[in-house]
Amino acid sequence: MPILTELNLYPVKSCAGIALREAVVTPAGLMVEQIYDREWMVVDLSGNFMTQREYPRMALIVPRIKADTLELRAPGMLRLEVPLGLPAPEDERTLEVRVWGETIRAYDCDETTATWFSNFLGTPCRLVRFHADAKRTASAEWTGDTEAPTLFSDGFPMLVISQESLDDLNGKLQAQGRQKLPMNRFRPNIVISGAGAFEEDHAEHIRIGDALLKPVKPCARCGIPSIDQASGEAGADPLDVMQTYRTNARVGGGVAFGMNTILLEGEGQVLRIGQEVDVRIAF
Template sequence: MHVSGLFIYPVKSCRGIALTTTSLDTLGLTGDRRFLIVDADGKFITQRTHLALIPITTALDSTHLTLTHPKLPALRVPLTASTNASTNTTPPALISVTVWGTTGLQAEDCGPAANAWISEALGQHARLVRIGPAFHRPVGDLGDATGFADGYPLLVISEASLANLNDRLIERGDEPVPMDRFRPNLVISGSDAFAEDTWPRLRVGEATFRSAGPCARCTVTTTDQLTGERTPEPLRTLATYRRDPLKKSNVNFGQNLINETKSATLHLGDTVTPLA
């Protein structure tokens, strides 16, 4: 088995970036979900309720996040705040934000220009915030942490699992769906369908990961990531054979991961080895 896809999503619920190589840090893949859009109350905004996020594309260089939108000029936002005392730079304002049930997360406001841009793109008052030194969001009970992801640092899906789903969709007379509907970080080739469900731990290249359980899917999977069109599939078909045996309201596809290795480089083609 090997890695056939590497993806990060710099701004939660905006378009992602396909990579050939990337690195791990304490929060998962470097650059993944380090920015978040929040409403006036600091509550996170996602595609579940705001399809206006879909046209926003993301790009990263060594110092900046760049956002583009069909109807707006490009926006460049520093990855980190400048705190150089010699230039009298004002420290960024801290905003208390909420991601799912986690409240009081301290994120950095990206400033008036970024907030105006995001508000215009969404058609409502909103803010762009980023992770800074004051941010801490623990996950699990072993000292691990995550960023603005739904709950865990990474998500893995095998190509065989998607092929299994698409075969079922075609049998029902529906169109197959691409992998981007599921927004994985790691895509694995060479396994059986849903083999990822059975791996308590795995090695990818020189890095090790442990399973954090299945990923319960939502309406984002039914949303075309280019057009924003929303249909019942593939969630309707997944519900016929991927319901969680312990929580029937959940429909699972893919496995959440926690990176035990906090510093490493990953590449397309890296060998994947299940571990006990």
């Protein structure tokens, strides 16, 4: 039977992730220590979201959740501590920010934090946090009758990939004399092993313990898989190989790898590395 082999939380959108041994699953995605996936985001001075697509050095910003702060480290920078507690209503500063055309209310972090990010990324920017009163949901075109909340993700609360899918791609890359890619190039939240290559594409449901997940939309890929997550530098783009066998009409002929996924049952359940995973194929 397949097993759960990776759980990854990305506290700051497009920055490095945190590999977890266990995490709470919620309708809005994975959570640990009351911190959600993509709860923070870097924006330009117009409030538009910033990602590794344009700023690959974001991969080098490494978060760690401590008792009462989100610690951020980056090469050549002093350690930054961002408070985990929300500001009192009378003290909060807010911004209207944008993710793929959606406008969302967010807490604006302080000037020290803005300067830290601006200096490291080499452009004026700010760090924002999803507001407690904000609401954002995944597209009902894909989720149907299930309302799936999400924070600053590109559109869905969780991304699931099987190890065998990556193995299949790496086999094709190696056949052309190219290097294998690590899973972190594709930034999944959940990785399963033993399911068979691209079995997640055809899954009606994925059950992990008492949590029932539903893959709803193939993840159309941009150029981020070409960015080395350890160096923050762009390298050979695997999309040319992926285009030969991973184009998907469901996402307008884009190259798909991994499945955007929502939670149907089991809110608050703890997922743990090593758990058995039941992948139910849709017939």
